[in-house]
Amino acid sequence: MESLIWLEESGLGVWVRESMWGYPLILASHAIGMAIVIGIITMLDLRVLGFASRIPISSIDNLFTIAWIGFFLNFLSGFLLFSADADRFFFQTVFQIKILLIILGVIALWVLLRQLRDQAITKGAKMTAAFSLFCWFGAITAGRLTAYIGVEK
């Protein structure tokens, strides 16, 4: 597999890694984007699973534009962090698991929004919501573990 050293050595990668505020501020944006997108998805999933049943699902729908803004912030900041140590992250199993869980989480959200078009909350929709929670909470856990597992000391 081609190495990603070129990305780490690019002006962008060097700046994120070596500037005093680059990495910490981008990591903070990463957490803010994550809080926005996963917070809103968690609300929807819990509502589908039967919590806060007095809140109409259509009112949560309105928050989805904001969720996409959070996802964009999360993705962009994630890519910038990645550029600082690209060759390690790319080959690190726990990082690969995190990216897989994010992809599965986005697919689960897409499926759930389609299932909710029928108005009634079906058993299938509940299963998708539970799977979605598993993916997003798993992505958070894998993201946190990236700093500790599979890192050469």
Ligand code: HEM
């Ligand atoms: C919603 C999706 C995502 C979630 C839930 C997530 C979660 C996390 C978490 C919990 C951390 C650890 C933060 C900390 O230690 O303070 C983290 C760090 C990081 N994330 Fe994400 N992330 C997401 C998307 C992405 C994407 C799309 C990328 C890459 C393109 C990415 C790349 C990184 C990198 C490189 C780090 C730094 C790890 C380290 O410093 O060891 N993330 N992420």
